[in-house]
Amino acid sequence: QSVLTQPPSVSGAPGQRVTISCTGTSSNIGAGYDVHWYQQLPGTAPKLLIYDNSNRPSGVPDRFSGSKSGTSASLAITGLQAEDEADYYCQSYDSSLSGSVFGGGTKLTVL
């Protein structure tokens, strides 16, 4: 059971928009800690996709965006492409655990 809760899977057709939620508690996201998102393509290591809730590292397309409100965060992907098919993970810090916590991951399928 992960500390941060994500839907196990989401899907969308090419060109569509999908969102992935990440729900935490008052000891992590709700406490004001930043949320980061990672994309893991099949058979590869995770890659930082969004940092500090809504910022994109250099090279990440602006089709990817992040937001945070209260005890939750969201990753939105617009203009879905086949290459976006991957697992997506949210991450934050938890003060009660004194360490980093991840969501369980969401598998995105492009139909």
Place this chain on the structure above:
Amino acid sequence: EVHLVESGGGLVQPGGSLRLSCAASGFPFSNYDMHWVRQATGKGLEWVSTIGITGDTYYPGSVKGRFTISRENAKNSLYLQMNSLRAGDTAVYYCVRDGGSGYDSWGQGTLVTVSS
């Protein structure tokens, strides 16, 4: 270019020990916090340990007292000493750089299998 290369994984019996290494290059290693993150086959990511630039260390309860993270800045190397290994420790272990805002660089991972 940042490069992180893990080594030292393999098959070990329950109760055994293993030491993972991570060779870092392409950045001033001593200036960055570093982490180990693991992923069991078909499962999600799990934070395993952190070492700060001053040598302070942090662990989740699942490995505290069994795993020890360390660094050797002169050799641009990160280590993870794993003792009293259990079947539940079976996973790919990633060496990860903390960019200050998220984990911005990951190695390719090394597989640890705990089985008799």
